[in-house]
Amino acid sequence: MTRDYSKFLPPEMRRGHSDQNDPPLKRLGWQPYFAQQTSVDELADTPPVRIVEVHRNALHVIGDDIDELIPPLSDATVGDWVLLNREQAQTSRVLERKSIIQRRAPGSDRQIQLIAANIDTAFIVSSFNQDFNVARLERYIALALDADITPVIILTKADLTDTPQDYLDQARAISDLITVVALDARGDEPREKLAEWCKPGQTVAFLGSSGVGKSTLTNALIGNQLIETQAIREDDAKGRHTTSTRQLHGIPEGCMVLDTPGMRELQLTDAISGIGDLFSDIRDFANQCRFRDCQHETEPGCAVLSALERGDIDTARLKRWRKLIAEEAFNSANLAQRRKKDKEFGKMIRLNKTKKPGKY
Ligand SMILES: Nc1nc2c(ncn2[C@@H]2O[C@H](COP(=O)(O)OP(=O)(O)OP(=O)(O)O)[C@@H](O)[C@H]2O)c(=O)[nH]1
Ligand SMILES: [Zn+2]
Structure with a gap:
């Protein structure tokens, strides 16, 4: 007997024009990589759930027949797979990740913050206008490679440029190994052109500056206007910041898409192997x-x-x-090392003012 789990899936997955035969867990991104870390017995006792949203005091998790809020787990982030202990949720096991995007927190202790886990493909988004910048694309690509995520370059606003070839040539010259896709983020193009990466079991994310079309692309994949987008400001061709929640959305094709604000502040941390790969x-x-x-x-x-x-x-x-x-x-x-480096590079800001007597 096949049970209908669709009511436990995020709303955008329920409408599904896709192949409903894909098991719910697969539609949430479950892959052999995660299954291999556990056993049939363990799965029966502690069912796998995926963290689709991180709230301040709770994690929103979804699994097969499960859709609930559980208390926060240390060292878990959106995209993580968790073996849910229903009696004692805090002891639930976070499965080893396929990939992880992290950043150093601003401030003095600069702890590592986990941004998102288990993403298969990172769509590095830039538009065909002033935002286009090879160095910035390379920076995101290095981050993706370092996180073990496949980067794909997407150039949006193809409808607004008369000289797409220039930009395309520059983007393609970055690496032979990275696919470049040009599109209009509005309408049907994203679904068609990104289908190759958005298959059941896959998780994708959009990285890029504000206003390049990440929310528009996410909406195009989701198939409705769930995420607010904001009209581009004409003066500087940069959209205002419009995305406010970090969330994993299911899309009708059976793939998960992560909407990630704050990627703009992503710093290149411990990404030396990603830079080397690129x-x-x-x-x-x-x-x-x-x-x-x-x-x-x-x-x-x-x-x-x-x-x-x-x-x-x-x-x-x-x-x-x-x-x-x-x-x-x-x-x-x-x-401590940063201070030293600051000194080494002569970047330490020295107050050249001479102390005035009596002032201190
Ligand atoms: N003409 C055209 N407009 C686009 C395209 N992609 C995005 N836009 C518009 O550009 C503006 C900004 O798009 P968003 O999707 O909000 O950009 P974002 O990257 O999500 O921005 P943040 O949420 O700030 O990170 C919106 O008005 C979109 O309608 C495109 O391919 N062509
Ligand atoms: Zn040398």
Whole structure:
């Protein structure tokens, strides 16, 4: 007998024009990776649920025949799979993640904040206007790669540009391994063009600056206007901040989509391997430098500088790589290290004022 679990799914999944034969857990993003971490007995005692929303004092979890609020779990975030202990929810086990996006909190202790877990594909969104910036795309791509998430570049507002080819060429030049999709985020295009990544069992997220069309894209996938979007301001071509909740939505195709505010403040933290993956050619040269700690500035035997001279590395690309590496090192350092780095880089802000007697 097949039970109808649809009433336990988020509203946007209930309408479903999709293949309803997909098991509810699969439609929530359950994959063999998670199943392998548990056993039939354990699953029977503690059913798997996915955190679809984080409230201040509760987690909204959904599973097969389950849709409820449970008390917060330390070290759990939206997208996590949890084996729910119904007697003692606090002891529920968070399953090992396939991927995790995190950031350093602002402030002095700069703790790691978990942003979202178990995302398969990150759509890195930029628009065909002033927002377009190769360095920014690379930064998001490095973050995605580092988090073990497949990046896909999406260029929105294709309807508003007369020169799409320029931007497309630049975006495609970033990496042979990354697909670039151009579209109008409004209407049916996103569903058609993003279908390849939005299959049952998959979880996708949109990253990018404010106003590039993330909410519009999410709405296009969800199939209705659940998320508020705001008209773009004409003066600076930047949308105002409109997204207020971080939430996982089910979409009719059976895939989950995460809507993520705050991604704008995402810093490059501990993303060194992601940067290396994106700039693998430069990394390979850097590995051949004579000195392990080569800064690729003036050192003898620097393979990066030699490659630059031969024209094997593009100057602008090398500059962007250096900047990302420096940003990553700075963000990943703890406070004491940061102070030291501040000094090293001569960035420590010194008050040049001479103390006036009697003033202190
Ligand atoms: N013409 C056109 N307008 C678009 C397109 N994509 C988004 N817009 C408009 O751009 C504005 C901003 O879009 P949003 O979807 O709110 O942008 P966002 O990235 O979610 O912004 P935040 O929520 O601030 O992060 C809205 O008025 C959208 O209708 C597009 O492809 N073409
Ligand atoms: Zn070097």
